Amino acid sequence: MAYTTINKSTDYFNTKLYTGNGSTNAITGVGFQPDLLWFKNRNSAINHMWFDSVRGIDKYFYGNLNEAEGTSSSVLTAVGSDGFTVGANNNVNGSGNGIASWNWKANGTGSANTQGDIASTVSANTTSGFSIVSYTGTGSNATVGHGLGSAPSMIIIKNRSVSSGFWRVYHSGLNSNNKNLKLNATNAEATDSSIWNDTSPTNVNFSVGTSSDTNGSGNAMIAYCFAEKQGYSKFGSYTGNGSADGTFVYTGFSPAFVIVKKTNGTDDWRMFDNKRPGFNVINDELKPNTSGSEGAGDKMDFLSNGIKFRVNSSVNASGTFIYMAFAEAPLVGTNNVPCTAR
DSSP states (O other), rough: EEEOOOOOGGGGGEEEEEEESSSSSEOOOOOSSSSEEEEEEESSSOEEEEEEETTTEEEEEEETOOOOEEOOSSSSSEETOOOOOOOOOOHHHTTTOOEEEEEOOTTTTTTOSSSSBEEEEEEEEEHHHHHHHHOOOSSSSSSEEOOSSSOEEEEEEESSOOOOOOOOOOOOTSSSSTEEEEETOOOEEEEEEEHTTOOOSSEEEEEOOHHHHHHHTOOOEEEHHHHHHHHEEEEEEEEEOSSOOOEHHHHHHEEEEEEEEEESSSSOEEETTTBBBBSSSOOBBBTTTTTOOBBBBOOOEEETTEEEEEOOGGGGGGGEEEEEEEEEEBOOOOOBBBOOOO
């Protein structure tokens, strides 16, 4: 884990909420030109949509489905220095609907990387520890360069070419490097050597096995890689205590965005941010693995240095969980100087 030189977290990650108009809708206030954009209609049971700058903004995934990549020039129509423009699509711009977008900054359309057995195109932001990696699968055990300069703590991979596979997740909080989770399913952690080839990622590359989900022969693949940066991002595990006086998870910052998943049992992924509702108790929940609209129910407090769970089930049921979290304001900034978090 590295210290961050980030003094303003929203230069690299930001949640943007807006109301759809069912027509052309130019959204500003993201604070940077986003390279990964994840959308969800909060009011309707319709699919999550993912876009990125490496594949091109006319390419999309439905994040909660197995489907192959789709193409449309009328959904996400433009990306600019402070936001994006969407067209008349209910997933991203349903008229009168509340829309959530989660945005990450990488480094544009990417460049060639040869630091693995498989050549890749990588858009990497080494400051914030985020990269987008495009490669063509070989079907054989191999490595792929990620461009981060430090080992990713979390990797999400999707086969762009086929509709028969899952979104596969590597997470450092799982028990072993032969474990994986499925982002678009409720499954507990599973053991499968064909996903990561039983090999942890290094400072320069990550490993893939023979599975078509991470290395389909001749298939276009995309990976989203996240390396932990102290004071800005945190990837870990915790044990739920099944009590309304729930577990406290130390992150070292006030969270802006949190995703959790139970690993030793079947349950949904659950995602929260500091814009929904914008104050404690955080109770506006979306689920990355389902098309469901936003749910309610007090779940957690975002504290100045971590997360305090306030429920005796779901995110704090008895069992083990992994999480990813990004900061509202880093407690550590340039030259390791403490920064103020609200």
